[in-house]
């Protein structure tokens with residue numbers, strides 16, 4: 001009998017096309033047509049980022065999680081909110097640039113509010129100082145969401161609130177990662193937020209390109225950063 005599960009190679013071919021150079025609008029079109037297959041495919045890649053990021057956020061926010069309002073930026077199909085729910089979080093707003101991905105998320109009935117938003121082009125469609133926690137997983141990488149969005153993540157976070165960000169540490173994303181770290185560290189020097197933790201993860205997800213596979217592992221690494229917004233930023 002033919003197996004319904006896709007092979008790693010089939011998924012690699014599919015996802016590699018998500019990483020190719022294209023305009024932001026084309027990238028979002030790609031996600032639109034991938035939406036209904038996304039979760040099945042990232043399962044084959046053993047994509048651990050949503051679980052790991054949710055666990056990291058929960059570990060620094062371990063009381064009254066059920067009353068914390070979380071903004072899930074680039075929420076996709078809602079994997080991050082599903083994981084956060086396992087840790088006791090219940091209040092979620094989400095946004096994404098792909099209507100197709102948002103449709104899948106909406107059907108899970110996890111989010112109280114979902115909005116379509118092109119990151120890097122539009123401001124986040126939310127008031128300043130609104131969220132207890134803001135999380136972005138799987139979207140801060142080369143060719144996806146520009147590093148400059150970090151300032152918007154900070155803006156919508158409540159003073160004293162948490163921001164959880166992830167990126168990949170594979171070779172093709174190292175330049176982006178360095179830029180991201182420069183911006184985040186500059187914001188810390190200016191007194192906007194303080195770093196709470198950095199967690200390097202060896203096995204983030206299986207590599208989609210043969211070039212990223214080493215003799216030691218067929219996984220690529222990733223990293224989770226957590227910051228706390230200062231109660232009174234320096235002026």
Ligand SMILES: C[S@@+](CC[C@H](N)C(=O)[O-])C[C@H]1O[C@@H](n2cnc3c(N)ncnc32)[C@H](O)[C@@H]1O
Pocket residue numbers: 024027028031049050073074075076077078079080096097098101117118119120136137138139144145146
């Ligand atoms: C790899 S998925 C991650 C989704 C979810 N956070 C997860 O971890 O499963 C990347 C998401 O970022 C969204 N995205 C990519 N570029 C974007 C942009 N410029 N503006 C808004 N959303 C974007 C895509 O639509 C997609 O849903």
